Amino acid sequence: MALCRCIEEHSWPRGKENIYVAYVYPIGYPTTAALCPLCQRSGVIWLNEDEANAVEAGQRIIKMKTNSVWLKADDRPIVRRT
Numbered sequence: 001m002a003l004c005r006c007i008e009e010h011s012w013p014r015g016k017e018n019i020y021v022a023y024v025y026p027i028g029y030p031t032t033a034a035l036c037p038l039c040q041r042s043g044v045i046w047l048n049e050d051e052a053n054a055v056e057a058g059q060r061i062i063k064m065k066t067n068s069v070w071l072k073a074d075d076r077p078i079v080r081r082t
């Protein structure tokens with residue numbers, strides 16, 4: 001499930017159940033309401049493989065881990081780990 005974390009300090013998060021392979025920008029980034037819960041910087045949306053594939057196929061509404069909020073990505077391409 002997708003996570004919100006900043007790029008500057010908490011990038012490439014590691015989950016117990018998810019391997020994060022890509023991220024996408026929430027609408028408005030970097031002036032966004034989506035904040036990294038660890039440091040309050042603006043956050044991006046980290047995606048596992050299935051979520052990254054869905055975003056590449058056109059899905060822009062992303063259900064976040066815990067389902068407490070869904071975020072909408074902007075039109076920039078996703079950034080995959082190289």
Ligand SMILES: [Zn+2]
Nearest residue numbers: 006010036039
């Ligand atoms: Zn952070």
